[in-house]
Amino acid sequence: MFSKNKPTESEEKKNVTSTTATPPTPPASSPSSSGSSSSTGSSAPAANKPKPAPSILSSDLTIKGHMTTTGDIQVEGTVEGDIKAHLLTVGENATIKGEVIADDVVVTGRVVGRVRGLKVRLTSTARVEGDIVHKTIAIESGAHFEGSVQRNEDPLKNAEAKPKPAAATSGSGS
Numbered sequence: 001m002f003s004k005n006k007p008t009e010s011e012e013k014k015n016v017t018s019t020t021a022t023p024p025t026p027p028a029s030s031p032s033s034s035g036s037s038s039s040t041g042s043s044a045p046a047a048n049k050p051k052p053a054p055s056i057l058s059s060d061l062t063i064k065g066h067m068t069t070t071g072d073i074q075v076e077g078t079v080e081g082d083i084k085a086h087l088l089t090v091g092e093n094a095t096i097k098g099e100v101i102a103d104d105v106v107v108t109g110r111v112v113g114r115v116r117g118l119k120v121r122l123t124s125t126a127r128v129e130g131d132i133v134h135k136t137i138a139i140e141s142g143a144h145f146e147g148s149v150q151r152n153e154d155p156l157k158n159a160e161a162k163p164k165p166a167a168a169t170s171g172s173g174s
Contacts, residue, residue: 133152
């Protein structure tokens with residue numbers, strides 16, 4: 001359809017002007033696209049982020065200090081400190097002395113301290129000495145538990161708001 005071989009001088013100026021007038025603009029500088037780009041820009045990286053592999057603390061490992069992750073932790077050894085994770089599994093021979101905060105908590109070993117979780121499960125070999133704050137809880141027959149149980153719609157929300165020392169519950173039973 002276009003059979004022109006050589007554009008005239010006025011057509012060249014028009015092409016140059018239109019080319020320089022419409023360069024691709026960054027989303028933040030364009031007022032019409034800033035609202036739509038912020039919603040797509042923030043959700044795309046979260047959707048593509050791969051889930052990290054679970055961390056496994058072996059039975060011969062002792063950790064003194066607090067641990068925080070957005071991933072999963074499986075403890076088979078001893079931890080003296082607080083743990084915050086997405087999924088926390090306490091192995092049968094494991095011991096945790098500190099507060100546990102996770103979306104999902106599965107205890108088959110020993111926890112001395114408060115447990116906070118959306119879903120908390122104590123298996124038949126579990127031994128928990130401390131309070132449990134949960135949204136849902138399951139306690140298998142044979143589990144040993146000393147403390148109070150409190151249901152809360154969002155037990156993770158107030159995790160930092162009301163710290164409670166684990167040593168306050170120690171003492172001898174009568």
